[in-house]
Amino acid sequence: MSTMNLTRRQLFAAGLGLGGAFALAACSPASSDPAPSAEPEDVTVRVASLKGPTTIGLVSMMDQTSGIPEADSSQDDEKSDSSAGDGVSYQYAISASPDEVLPQVISGSVDIALVPSNAAAVLYNKTKGGVQTIDVNTLGVLSVVTGDASVTDFEALAGKTVYVSGKGASPEYTLNYLLGKAGISDKVSVEWKSEHEEVAAVLANDANAVGILPEPFATATIAKNPVVSSVVSLTDVWKRYVDDGSQFVMGVTVVRSDFAKDHPEVVRDFLQRHAASVDAVNDDPEAAAKLVVKAGIVAKEPIAKKAIPGCNVVCLTGTQMKDALEGYLQVLFDADPTSVGGYMPADDFYYLGE
Numbered sequence: 001m002s003t004m005n006l007t008r009r010q011l012f013a014a015g016l017g018l019g020g021a022f023a024l025a026a027c028s029p030a031s032s033d034p035a036p037s038a039e040p041e042d043v044t045v046r047v048a049s050l051k052g053p054t055t056i057g058l059v060s061m062m063d064q065t066s067g068i069p070e071a072d073s074s075q076d077d078e079k080s081d082s083s084a085g086d087g088v089s090y091q092y093a094i095s096a097s098p099d100e101v102l103p104q105v106i107s108g109s110v111d112i113a114l115v116p117s118n119a120a121a122v123l124y125n126k127t128k129g130g131v132q133t134i135d136v137n138t139l140g141v142l143s144v145v146t147g148d149a150s151v152t153d154f155e156a157l158a159g160k161t162v163y164v165s166g167k168g169a170s171p172e173y174t175l176n177y178l179l180g181k182a183g184i185s186d187k188v189s190v191e192w193k194s195e196h197e198e199v200a201a202v203l204a205n206d207a208n209a210v211g212i213l214p215e216p217f218a219t220a221t222i223a224k225n226p227v228v229s230s231v232v233s234l235t236d237v238w239k240r241y242v243d244d245g246s247q248f249v250m251g252v253t254v255v256r257s258d259f260a261k262d263h264p265e266v267v268r269d270f271l272q273r274h275a276a277s278v279d280a281v282n283d284d285p286e287a288a289a290k291l292v293v294k295a296g297i298v299a300k301e302p303i304a305k306k307a308i309p310g311c312n313v314v315c316l317t318g319t320q321m322k323d324a325l326e327g328y329l330q331v332l333f334d335a336d337p338t339s340v341g342g343y344m345p346a347d348d349f350y351y352l353g354e
Contacts, residue, residue, distance in 0.1 A: 042087040043266050046111045048101045049094055051297055053138045053215060054114040054251040057313030058092075059291035061277035065090045068294045088269050094295055105131060111259045112270060117249045118170050118339050121329050124349045125341030131254045132351040134267060135274065136321050138251030139312035140235035141215045142171065147207030147228040154178070154237045157210065158187035163199045164212040167192040173335035174248060175212065178234060181241035203228050216298050216307030223303055235312060246327020250312075260351060267351070275315040285309060322350040 049055040062068050069092045093110075095101050098119050104110040105123060114137055115123070123131045150156060157179075166172055172192075179185040193199050199211040200221045207227040218230050238248040253274070260267050281288040289304035298304040316324055332339045 043263055044089045044091055045266060045270065046091045046109065047093070047113070047270075048104055048110040049092070049114040050098065050101065050116075050251075051094055051096050051295075052251075053141050053311040053313060055094055055295060055297055056288070056292055056308060056311050057137055057278040057281055057315065058114065058274065059277070059288060059295055060280040061090075061273045062092050062295070063291050064277075065273065066092060068291055069094055088266055090270075094297075105254065105256065108256065110256075112253060112255050114251060114253050116170070117252050117325060117328060118332055120252045120254045121332075121340035121345050121349070123254060123341075124345045125343055129346070129348055130257050131349075132257050132260055133252045133321065133325065133349060134255050134260070134317065134351045135253045135271060136247075136249050136251070136314060136316040136324050137253050137274070137278075138249075139314055139324075140174075140233070140238060140248030141250055141310065141312055142174070142212055142234045143215070143218055143230040143310065144210060144232040144234075145203060145213050145218050145221060145228050145230050146210040147203075148210060151210060151231055154232050154234075155182055155184060158184045160210050161189040161191055162210050162212060163191050163193055163202045165193045165196050165199060168336075170250075170332060170339065171212075173332050173339065174234065174238075176335065177331050178237050178241065182237070200225075215310040215312075216303060219307035219310065220298075220303050223306070230310065233310070242327070244327050245323035246330075247324040249325050249328045252321075252325060255351065257348075264353075268353075271315070271317060275317075278313050278315045281308060281313055318352055322352070325350070 049058055059068060098115055101110065101113050101115060102119060102123055105113050106127060120131065120133055144151065151160070164171060164175065175190070176185065179188055196213055196217050199213055202209045203211050203221065204225050207225070213221055222228055222230065235248045255267055285305045285308040288308055289301040292298050292304040293301050298307060329340050329344060333344050
């Protein structure tokens with residue numbers, strides 16, 4: 001763990017490596033970004049990501065620029081470093097936990113990282129503005145899973161016991177916020193489990209139980225227990241109740257501020273490639289599933305193919321990124337300021353181009 005004292009509570013992922021929704025979208029970099037320079041830079045970009053949805057949208061880019069690294073691969077792995085053209089090369093590493101990635105960003109051994117949204121805010125505060133968010137890469141991946149035919153919408157959770165993991169972190173704060181918006185906070189009994197496997201076990205023993213699970217875990221659970229299904233996406237619930245432009249944001253991409261200042265053309269190159277990669281994954285889940293399995297994110301291609309549409313991989317940049325993320329971080333801050341590092345990030349946290 002870093003000397004910056006990143007606590008496990010602050011680093012708890014917003015369900016990443018886990019659960020999703022349906023409104024898939026991709027984007028191009030913000031229009032205020034600079035045009036490509038006439039003289040290409042000779043730069044190796046060190047990219048870190050997590051074993052989950054944040055990396056799913058990146059797999060096509062990985063495959064095209066250097067090949068898919070194995071999960072938990074070292075940043076020093078020469079095989080994961082090759083030219084992407086125009087003097088820019090990319091080196092990738094996939095880690096199992098934010099605990100492994102965030103200290104590398106702080107130390108400067110990683111230039112770009114795909115991390116939980118709240119962890120990005122924690123990084124910003126810990127480094128006193130040393131990182132900026134360049135895109136939103138994953139929207140909400142949590143959904144209600146049950147075999148209870150009476151649960152047809154979020155409001156139908158009233159009078160039910162809901163099993164979920166993530167107490168004291170983003171999943172709890174998001175669920176509480178949405179229950180409040182729906183006016184059913186006092187009508188739902190939430191039973192917290194320590195692991196997603198425990199929620200799946202409850203559903204396996206009682207198909208009429210109601211659980212909340214993340215992707216791709218939800219798809220894998222349904223494959224083993226076809227009596228249950230995913231009936232409500234929390235991302236859809238957020239969109240229905242919240243009209244301030246914010247979204248349920250699970251994952252973002254951050255860059256070291258010094259790197260962005262020194263290499264704006266490289267940041268633009270990354271964003272263009274990332275957007276194209278997200279398009280490729282969403283347009284052809286079957287082809288992407290092979291890469292997702294190769295990266296060690298999901299064990300089997302059929303599960304990966306079914307899970308991808310619910311993983312909500314996106315590439316939102318510019319003001320759309322800021323609007324989507326700022327409102328979500330405010331919800332987390334209002335629930336527990338430490339979840340975003342103690343303070344709401346200032347405007348320079350959002351990279352809108354130079």
